[in-house]
Amino acid sequence: MKLNYKSFGEGEPLIIMHGLMGMLDNWQAPGKELAEHFNVFIVDLRNHGHSPHNAEHNYQVMVDDVVELLNDLGLKSANVLGHSMGGKVAMKLAQDFPERVDKLVVADIGPRSYKVHHQSIIAGLRAVPLQDIAKRTDAEQFMKADIPQSGIRQFLMKSLFHKERNQFGWRFNLDAIENSLELIGEAIDDMDYQGETVFIRGSESDYILDEDWPDIKLLFPHSYLVTIDDAGHWLHAEKPAEFIKAVEEFLL
Numbered sequence: 001m002k003l004n005y006k007s008f009g010e011g012e013p014l015i016i017m018h019g020l021m022g023m024l025d026n027w028q029a030p031g032k033e034l035a036e037h038f039n040v041f042i043v044d045l046r047n048h049g050h051s052p053h054n055a056e057h058n059y060q061v062m063v064d065d066v067v068e069l070l071n072d073l074g075l076k077s078a079n080v081l082g083h084s085m086g087g088k089v090a091m092k093l094a095q096d097f098p099e100r101v102d103k104l105v106v107a108d109i110g111p112r113s114y115k116v117h118h119q120s121i122i123a124g125l126r127a128v129p130l131q132d133i134a135k136r137t138d139a140e141q142f143m144k145a146d147i148p149q150s151g152i153r154q155f156l157m158k159s160l161f162h163k164e165r166n167q168f169g170w171r172f173n174l175d176a177i178e179n180s181l182e183l184i185g186e187a188i189d190d191m192d193y194q195g196e197t198v199f200i201r202g203s204e205s206d207y208i209l210d211e212d213w214p215d216i217k218l219l220f221p222h223s224y225l226v227t228i229d230d231a232g233h234w235l236h237a238e239k240p241a242e243f244i245k246a247v248e249e250f251l252l
Contacts, residue, residue, distance in 0.1 A: 001065045004050040005043045009035025016042045019084030021172050023049030033244050047173035057180035062089045083107035094193040104197040110208045113187040120146045122178050130168045136160045197223035198250040202231030
């Protein structure tokens with residue numbers, strides 16, 4: 001699958017991958033900052049943003065998509081950064097194709113399996129009458145019952161677009177995502193990865209717990225952990241300066 005992407009800057013290549021129901025636009029600001037030192041490629045993973053939609057959505061096919069992108073760009077290897085679902089894609093890429101990953105940055109996700117907890121979000125998205133709303137902000141009132149967090153609603157609404165003149169649509173493939181939630185929660189433990197790795201977590205997030213670290217070190221023995229204070233799961237948006245600093249200190 002040919003993935004949509006944007007590139008900035010010059011230098012060593014750096015691939016950046018977003019999380020579930022995100023898109024490359026979420027990474028424009030940090031991508032441009034990192035482009036001061038790197039040739040940055042921010043990517044729409046399959047079924048997200050402007051990349052093609054397909055019923056198949058699992059980590060194997062997402063990794064295959066990224067390998068195809070690297071080949072199309074003529075890159076033998078690159079630094080790789082992934083957040084949440086994108087972090088799991090990055091970890092599996094490193095495990096399965098270690099020769100294609102120079103250094104690995106994983107943002108607020110671990111390789112363990114996670115319980116599926118997006119059912120309420122799916123319900124909130126399904127509640128939006130896409131054919132009836134007149135503007136993007138109209139969608140929020142229909143989402144509130146299932147998605148009480150304003151920040152999450154605002155994040156999701158960025159993916160609303162005019163599919164036709166009088167009808168909105170979602171940039172992400174909601175059907176494929178809903179059908180693949182169990183697969184998205186799967187563990188990434190094919191094998192160990194011996195390359196240099198940093199895991200960056202938010203102190204207010206529960207995606208990487210202290211008790212997870214021994215198991216992470218078994219799979220990523222040359223890794224270390226950075227914690228950003230007062231940041232949650234969207235640490236790159238909540239604490240951008242601290243996040244960029246952690247990435248640059250590792251990669252440079």
